[in-house]
Amino acid sequence: MIAKNRLEIWLFPAFIFFIYIFLVLFRIHSSSIGMYHKYFYGEKKDPNLIFSQPRAIRSDEWLVWT
Numbered sequence: 001m002i003a004k005n006r007l008e009i010w011l012f013p014a015f016i017f018f019i020y021i022f023l024v025l026f027r028i029h030s031s032s033i034g035m036y037h038k039y040f041y042g043e044k045k046d047p048n049l050i051f052s053q054p055r056a057i058r059s060d061e062w063l064v065w066t
Contacts, residue, residue, distance in 0.1 A: 023029070027048075034054035037046040046054070 028050065034046055034049055035056055037044075037048075038054060
C-alpha cells in the first residue's frame, strides 16, 4: 500500500483554487457579456477588454445563460 503525503494529494486542487481566486479578483472571464458594451456605447473601445474582440454569438453559450 503506497501512502502519499498530504501535500502531494492537495497540491493540484490548491493550484486550481488559487488560479480561480486570481481570475475572480481581477474579474477575468470568457463571457460574451462584453458585446453589450458595443450595443450601448457604439464603436468606442471597451476599457475592460483584455484582448481580441467581443463576439456576437459564441457556440458554447447558445443554450446557457452567463
